[in-house]
Amino acid sequence: MTGLGLRSMSPGTPGSLPSSEDTNRENEEQELYPIAVLVDELKNEDVQLRLNAIRNLGTIAMALGPQRTRDELIPFLNDSIDDEDEVLLAVADELSKFSEYVGGPEYAHFMLGPLENLSAVEEVLVRDKAVESLCKIVALLNSSQIEHYFMPLLKRLTSGEWFTSRISATGLYAAGYSKCTPEQRSELKVLFAQLIQDDTPMVRRAAAKSLKDLIKELSKDVIISNILPLFIKLSSDDQDTVRLLTVEDLVQMARILSPEESKQHLLPILKQLGQDKSWRVRYMVATHFTEICEVLGETITREELVTLFVSLIKDSEGEVKMTTIGQAPAFAKKVDETTVVNKILPCIKDLVIDTNQHVRAVVAINISGLAPIVGKDLTIEYLLPLFLQLLKDDFPEVRLNIISKLEHVNQVIGVERLSQSLLPAIVELAEDKQWRVRLAIIEYIPLLAKQLGVGFFDEKLLSLCMSWLCDTVFSIREAATTNLKQLVDIFGCEWATETVLPQVMDMATNTNFLFRMTSLFALGTMATSLSPEIIQDKVLPTVLELKTDPIPNIRFNVAKSLEVLTPILRQSPATADLVNTHVAPALQDLSNDNDVDVRWFAERAILTATKLTVY
């Protein structure tokens, strides 16, 4: 990146003796000569500025005009750009939009030169961007440009000495193929075959990756006669990174071939890939399993793929098992019921007691998806025992997953049947000796309530929720209060006044001060979800009643609760007055308490209340 003989390029007249005005003009001319401006900018130390210079390359080209852009700027970009990868990336990007600056599509081939250089650099991102731009430009070329410029370029890259250019070449075939004449096409096929059989795995990998795009452009005959032998070679490559990429090619080929042809040509390869010794290849097959079933059609899926699916679901590698289970509901939809019951369900039964907790978690999330497929009776017979087992799993994610998907099962077997079998399990967990287990089940209650509906909840679970408020462990009581708030959010204020509030208010008169405190906590947390009217009628009187409690802990919690209630009461004009008539006097009383903590919290509540009035 130097001065690169600017003087010879600028149209000055060195022969004649210039007058001072002439020198000025010549200087100006020299300085404002667009390429000189660009060179100047590219000399800057700050990468960001050089990047800006390239991002606005269009302006330079515009100032030069099409003719001189072709004659001067493009050659300059061709051989004197040597910069950070970031800047090169920008050059590669800009060049894709350059066809208007060089004089329209009939000159588009001029950009191929600099892009060819960029597609051979070491940095992957630059190369990929250059290939992307090349593909865009190829779309603009006419047949003579293809013949004179694109084909030679492709040949050069394909037989490039350094593997980077060969990798870039693989990306260009799909873009160029449709534009070529039949003779050129057969030439392309030969060249691509060369890349597929390259010595370096990097190039073979790139070829396998771009093969699926090329396949889209090809006809059936060409695929069967030309591509299939190459594909077989790739699918038995000694590198597993190459083999795993062929799975997607296979899917693409099956899309174009008819089911019979696929069965004849592709099925053996698929089976081989599904039993590959590298788990990553098997993982790829598992990931694309539903897609494979779709493209191969129902008959082949039923007849041939069940065994493969079963072997994948029983795989030794957890990752493979997990992806396969993820596809189980979709796969079960495609095969008949007997197969599901005889082949797939036994596998799932084994996985429920798998040693890997992540596998069990994935089973839990997908197993309920099977319920709509096997129908009511079979769900009750086969799936429910598995549900119950998963519900008792040690790993919390397993339990969460099974509970969060209960909806599907609910739709199939009905809430009655579900509650019959599910409820005992939940109750058992809710009364577990370990408080952590109890805590875990509390956390899922809102989710469960949302899915099972209010009727079911009131009947079976409400008493459970209330009993947690009297638990001996504080964490459980605390979780129970937040649980109540979430339930109010789900079922609404009305429901709260009828069912929850009376019982909570009852607790306020309990002889144990801890329960009185829980009652306060529950009211405080629920308050934000209740309407001001309910607070006026039910919550506020209960809270105020406790302000003369003999235990100071209760009294300062009254102050804290009042602090929460004040802004809610202010929201409605009907209840706003209560702040002045009831809350403020109570807080005044408390601020004269003989306990220091009570005074402190009361004063803080007064402060927040007055702050709210000011703002």
Added chain:
Amino acid sequence: ERERNEWAIERAEFKARIALLEGERRGVENLRMDLMKRVKMLEYALRQERKRHLG
């Protein structure tokens, strides 16, 4: 002692901030110069173009 430390830390933070802002300013200034040059270049190109049309 603690206050002194805090003061020193705060001072260092402010210094770093000043350096950052100064750097940013320099960058923007440079960018402005480059942009001015581009504008002049385009003006010149426009003048030439116009001359050619009239001539």
